[in-house]
Amino acid sequence: MVIAKARAVDGPDKSFREAEIRRRNLDKGDVLIEIKYAGICHSDIHTARGDWGEVHYPLVPGHEIAGIVTDVGPEVTKYKIGDRAGVGCMVDSCGECENCLKGEEQYCLKGKIDTYAAVDKYGEHTQGGYSTHIVVPEDFVLRIPESISLEVAAPLLCAGITTYSPLNHWKAGSGKKVAVVGMGGLGHMAVKIAHAMGAEVTVLSQTLNKKDDGLQFGAADYYATSNPETFEKLAGSFDLIINTVSAKIDIDAYFGLLTLDGTLVNVGAPGEPLSLNVQSLIGHRRSFAGSMIGGIRETQEMLDFCAKHNIAPQVEVISADQIDEAYERVLASDVRYRFVIDTSTM
Numbered sequence: 001m002v003i004a005k006a007r008a009v010d011g012p013d014k015s016f017r018e019a020e021i022r023r024r025n026l027d028k029g030d031v032l033i034e035i036k037y038a039g040i041c042h043s044d045i046h047t048a049r050g051d052w053g054e055v056h057y058p059l060v061p062g063h064e065i066a067g068i069v070t071d072v073g074p075e076v077t078k079y080k081i082g083d084r085a086g087v088g089c090m091v092d093s094c095g096e097c098e099n100c101l102k103g104e105e106q107y108c109l110k111g112k113i114d115t116y117a118a119v120d121k122y123g124e125h126t127q128g129g130y131s132t133h134i135v136v137p138e139d140f141v142l143r144i145p146e147s148i149s150l151e152v153a154a155p156l157l158c159a160g161i162t163t164y165s166p167l168n169h170w171k172a173g174s175g176k177k178v179a180v181v182g183m184g185g186l187g188h189m190a191v192k193i194a195h196a197m198g199a200e201v202t203v204l205s206q207t208l209n210k211k212d213d214g215l216q217f218g219a220a221d222y223y224a225t226s227n228p229e230t231f232e233k234l235a236g237s238f239d240l241i242i243n244t245v246s247a248k249i250d251i252d253a254y255f256g257l258l259t260l261d262g263t264l265v266n267v268g269a270p271g272e273p274l275s276l277n278v279q280s281l282i283g284h285r286r287s288f289a290g291s292m293i294g295g296i297r298e299t300q301e302m303l304d305f306c307a308k309h310n311i312a313p314q315v316e317v318i319s320a321d322q323i324d325e326a327y328e329r330v331l332a333s334d335v336r337y338r339f340v341i342d343t344s345t346m
């Protein structure tokens with residue numbers, strides 16, 4: 001058993017504090033990872049603050065994990081001590097249902113086991129990456145390509161795959177016009193990935209404050225959604241819209257930006273329901289879809305794609321004492337574009 005140093009929160013309105021958590025002894029197929037960096041995803045904030053309902057406290061969030069393998073169970077075949085390893089939003093699934101067999105473990109029919117705020121098959125509450133060590137079955141560990149440094153690899157494990165998967169599924173590529181709504185952690189990765197896939201990318205942000213960055217990430221255009229003219233000018237423009245916004249927005253306004261047969265995919269997951277007028281969809285045979293992270297095979301494919309295309313998130317590395325401050329900045333849309341905790345400061 002390993003005692004890991006961690007940062008935990010004890011309630012929806014509490015600050016982070018130092019904590020120690022026990023990581024189980026290695027089971028046959030388990031890998032022990034010494035975590036070097038952990039990204040801060042807006043989902044961590046939704047969970048810690050109770051936006052999505054009640055959770056078990058103390059809670060150690062973090063599902064964008066990058067580190068080094070320091071021990072392996074007796075039946076592990078894919079990893080050895082010293083390997084660079086990543087862990088994303090899930091640490092287990094049934095492995096037997098139709099969806100798991102298809103490599104879509106995130107949609108496991110018996111329920112995937114989340115990296116934190118879940119109960120695993122040992123009956124233990126899972127605790128995430130804001131910590132120095134984690135034990136994970138090897139089938140839920142990702143290999144981080146040598147060319148991707150660990151601090152930028154971490155956000156790929158959630159922000160990267162959550163945007164890569166729908167872009168891949170809805171075939172963003174050459175000849176496709178893609179809009180990304182919200183340019184935070186997920187949004188800036190969506191811009192980079194869609195651009196690398198060959199799509200023409202437009203950012204729809206609340207203001208033009210981050211326009212230079214958006215164009216540098218690969219967007220061809222950048223518009224402010226606070227300006228009503230944006231919605232007139234861009235009406236009927238996009239084959240695919242990826243909405244990454246963490247709050248409730250007037251989604252009908254965005255359906256009007258889709259072409260005939262266009263699709264708006266929501267990856268943003270606000271606590272409140274969105275309401276829509278079905279007329280916005282009927283008019284041009286439009287679709288409204290959702291997408292959750294990606295399977296393990298696709299996550300590895302995304303990491304290899306990012307290595308091949310030299311894609312990495314823009315990160316701000318922080319110490320463990322800065323987590324509360326980082327949360328406030330994320331909530332204020334003041335993130336450029338992912339906070340990543342250096343776990344050596346735990």
Ligand code: NAP
Pocket residue numbers: 040041042043044046158159162181182183184185186187204205206207244245246247248249266267268269270291292293330331333335337
């Ligand atoms: P983030 O870094 O905070 O980015 C969200 C962006 O949305 C902000 O930067 C801002 O962009 C925009 N925004 C925020 N509040 C807004 C408002 N009231 N009105 C309009 N725009 C607003 O968050 P993130 O980590 O990228 O996560 C985004 C969402 O995706 C969260 O809800 C998270 O839980 C969810 N998520 C879902 C999955 C999944 O599997 N589906 C996975 C990970 C995360 P601008 O400043 O450019 O306007």
Ligand code: ZN
Pocket residue numbers: 041042043044063089158159
């Ligand atoms: Zn996430």
